Amino acid sequence: MTWKSSQISNKFPTYRNSAFITTHSWLEGKRKDDNAEGLWRVYDSIYDLTDFINRHPGGPDWLRLTKGTDITELFEAHHLTNAPERMLAKYKVRDAKEPRNITLSLEEDGFYRTLKSRVKEQLKTIDCKKYSTRSDLIHSSILALSFIFSMASSLYGSKLLAIVAGLFVNWTVIIAHNYFHRKDNWRMYTFNLTLMNYKDWRISHVLSHHMFPNSYHDLELSTLEPFFCWVPNPYIKNFIQRYISWIYFPFVYSVMTIMQYIKRTIYSIAKGVNIIELDDLLPFTIPLAMYVANSSCVFKILQLWLITLLSAGFSFGIIGLNAAHHHPEIVHEGDTMRNNRDWGLYQIDTIIDRGDLKGSQLLVLTHFGDHTLHHLFPTLDHGILPHLYPVLYQTIEDYEGEMRECSWLHHIIGQLKQLARITPNPNPPKK
Structure with missing residues (x-):
């Protein structure tokens, strides 16, 4: 069994190799691992939510923190209505170039x-x-x-x-x-x-x-x-x-x-x-x-x-x-x-x-x-x-x-x- 790998992702998380692990090193590692191309990724699409940050109903911090990451699971678990999904479509910029890192x-x-x-x-x-x-x-x-x-x-x-x-x-x-x-x-x-x-x-x-x-x-x-x-x-x-x-x-x-x-x-x-x-x-x-x-x-x-x-x-x-x-x-x-x-x-x-x-x-x-x-x-x-x-x-x-x-x-x-x-x-x- 390989211990330098994760069972739910394609890459061993970068942050785990940090000498001093913090929430900030976790976010930095996630941005490197998630194939989100510097923007926000949901499933296999890339979205630019920059103009939506200050209008986000949940508060701007959620989007500021997650820029450059895959937010698929977060998006699904935190939105129970169909309205956010319809809104998200307006901000799509392209299909993702690489597959998702998370394999669930x-x-x-x-x-x-x-x-x-x-x-x-x-x-x-x-x-x-x-x-x-x-x-x-x-x-x-x-x-x-x-x-x-x-x-x-x-x-x-x-x-x-x-x-x-x-x-x-x-x-x-x-x-x-x-x-x-x-x-x-x-x-x-x-x-x-x-x-x-x-x-x-x-x-x-x-x-x-x-x-x-x-x-x-x-x-x-x-x-x-x-x-x-x-x-x-x-x-x-x-x-x-x-x-x-x-x-x-x-x-x-x-x-x-x-x-x-x-x-x-x-x-x-x-x-x-x-x-x-x-x-x-x-x-x-x-x-x-x-x-x-x-x-x-x-x-x-x-x-x-x-x-x-x-x-x-x-x-x-x-x-x-x-x-x-x-x-x-x-x-x-x-x-x-x-x-x-x-x-x-x-x-x-x-x-x-x-x-x-x-x-x-x-x-x-x-x-x-x-x-x-x-x-x-x-x-x-x-x-x-x-x-x-x-x-x-x-x-x-x-x-x-x-x-x-x-x-x-x-x-x-x-x-x-x-x-x-x-x-x-x-x-x-x-x-």
């Missing part, structure tokens, strides 16, 4: 496009506004509690309250993930409260992970290397990554959000570019609120804020990294894939949902629940997703897919086993 399929009569068509009809029967309004209320409430507990920890000098504040900050950030897949909105900015940045995550999570989960094209698979390696590759995974990671993972989880802020700063200095923007100041609103509550000791406030950040980082890691994707029974790069290479079926094969979250919109929002449907339709509010299961189950049955679920504990244990696993699965996913 999106055939008209395939699984994903059939499911998408059925979901469009199902959405007409759902009061979407009702469930999205409920999500907004949950987000606003938890955001408020983040600041209330932060200020209370400062007022009473309580480390315990700082830990609780970190939990609410973490939940605020996870719910914010429900919003940054969509058009620009104020709620997406709350993702920044843990020192992470929603713009970077629009690249690493939306453009990369969501489209190509658990593959070498998945930037989130490499973000925490060398501390963690989930690829079952005996040639790149050492004993420390396989087993000692079981011991040090709580520490890495705790500092991972701080590390991302430091990493962005180092990149900015090393490259001589200013990627630190005004929204990067948002995390500092928490210590500012602490100072307003009690200005007697700045050092104590900084100490409590650090505890809040560490609490938020640990809870984000224990929830996020054990949410759906890392388990020995889930497809990772190197594992045998099913013969049907439909993009939607590939998504399903790289996910095992947390069945213990179903039925609670609060738990789904705060723990990355209904993960399969979210990957397939990322722009839909999480509150809407449960009402699409009948359509999903029927389409999976029609195309012989497998919808799998397990508990959070099962995921945590499975993720540790996945870290240790070096032998690729010889068979496609099964129930």
Whole structure:
């Protein structure tokens, strides 16, 4: 088996050879690999969307970020109506000269496009506004509690309250993930409260992970290397990554959000570019609120804020990294894939949902629940997703897919086993 290749593309991704991997190196590599000829590629056509950037309903950043890349999967997953497809035709400049790099399929009569068509009809029967309004209320409430507990920890000098504040900050950030897949909105900015940045995550999570989960094209698979390696590759995974990671993972989880802020700063200095923007100041609103509550000791406030950040980082890691994707029974790069290479079926094969979250919109929002449907339709509010299961189950049955679920504990244990696993699965996913 060749490990210098990807199972879902014709080229091994350029960014993987970078000494210092960032969202920017991922984008640079994708522009080299995608055969998009410096413009935007959808299927086998090249489009010039330059004049449309500032008129894009989702906001200009999506098109600015993706110029020079193949956006086929993004275009399909983020547009549920036919209007964008009709609009796109106006901007075609030529047929592509080279075949697509990504080899997953999106055939008209395939699984994903059939499911998408059925979901469009199902959405007409759902009061979407009702469930999205409920999500907004949950987000606003938890955001408020983040600041209330932060200020209370400062007022009473309580480390315990700082830990609780970190939990609410973490939940605020996870719910914010429900919003940054969509058009620009104020709620997406709350993702920044843990020192992470929603713009970077629009690249690493939306453009990369969501489209190509658990593959070498998945930037989130490499973000925490060398501390963690989930690829079952005996040639790149050492004993420390396989087993000692079981011991040090709580520490890495705790500092991972701080590390991302430091990493962005180092990149900015090393490259001589200013990627630190005004929204990067948002995390500092928490210590500012602490100072307003009690200005007697700045050092104590900084100490409590650090505890809040560490609490938020640990809870984000224990929830996020054990949410759906890392388990020995889930497809990772190197594992045998099913013969049907439909993009939607590939998504399903790289996910095992947390069945213990179903039925609670609060738990789904705060723990990355209904993960399969979210990957397939990322722009839909999480509150809407449960009402699409009948359509999903029927389409999976029609195309012989497998919808799998397990508990959070099962995921945590499975993720540790996945870290240790070096032998690729010889068979496609099964129930």
